[in-house]
Amino acid sequence: MSEMELPSPGVGVHGGARHLVLYPTWVGLLAAGLVPPGLLLLGLLAWASTGTGAVTRTLLVAGTGTVILAGRNFPRHVVIGTDGIERRCLLRRHVLPFSEVAAIERAPAPRFAAARAARSSDPTERQRVMGGLLAAGHGRRRWMLTDQPESREEYDHLAALLVAGGGTDLQAARPTPGTTPTSLYRRRTPPLPR
Numbered sequence: 001m002s003e004m005e006l007p008s009p010g011v012g013v014h015g016g017a018r019h020l021v022l023y024p025t026w027v028g029l030l031a032a033g034l035v036p037p038g039l040l041l042l043g044l045l046a047w048a049s050t051g052t053g054a055v056t057r058t059l060l061v062a063g064t065g066t067v068i069l070a071g072r073n074f075p076r077h078v079v080i081g082t083d084g085i086e087r088r089c090l091l092r093r094h095v096l097p098f099s100e101v102a103a104i105e106r107a108p109a110p111r112f113a114a115a116r117a118a119r120s121s122d123p124t125e126r127q128r129v130m131g132g133l134l135a136a137g138h139g140r141r142r143w144m145l146t147d148q149p150e151s152r153e154e155y156d157h158l159a160a161l162l163v164a165g166g167g168t169d170l171q172a173a174r175p176t177p178g179t180t181p182t183s184l185y186r187r188r189t190p191p192l193p194r
Helices: 026-050 054-073 111-119 123-127 152-165
Strands: 019-022 075-081 084-089 093-097 101-106 133-137 142-144
Touching (some): 019 152, 054 084
Antiparallel strands (some): 075 084, 133 142
16 A cells, blocks of 8 residues: 555544644653652652662662653653654654564553453443553564554554555554544644654
8 A cells, every 4th residue: 555545544543644643641741750850859859868878879770760760661642654653752753663663562461450341241331442552563562652552543544554554464453433532632743753
């Protein structure tokens, strides 16, 4: 399928015919943006009040480590095009050409959501897709794309982009009908790569 044959995106799909923009949840963004600096702040407060004890050092090391990890790995949004994936994280822009990505997979559902679905008497609840998307590299490499399921329209557009890009398998299960787009609470589309 050439770039000219790509279908136009559906309702709630951000990006255009040649790109798809996926977003994480606000809860995930707030957790990645506030919890690590909070640990660092607690460490600094402990240092100011009690000096450099074991708890202070632990809080400072944990805070610094989580600031770096969350800032470099949690995406603000992900732009998927026919030539690859661009993860725009809090502290970096990470480009993954499709030659580095073996497949797009479904992340495991959060444990509390999976347990709730298993207890449910509603069969549609048990079959509901609850995990976001992962880019699986060669070997054991994995990169988070979203922390929530995408809509069916976003999934279909992603499938068309992967076919146009050639070579990367879409191994993620299709979301259930009625799944909201990842862009539901977003007002503005970020600028796309050229």
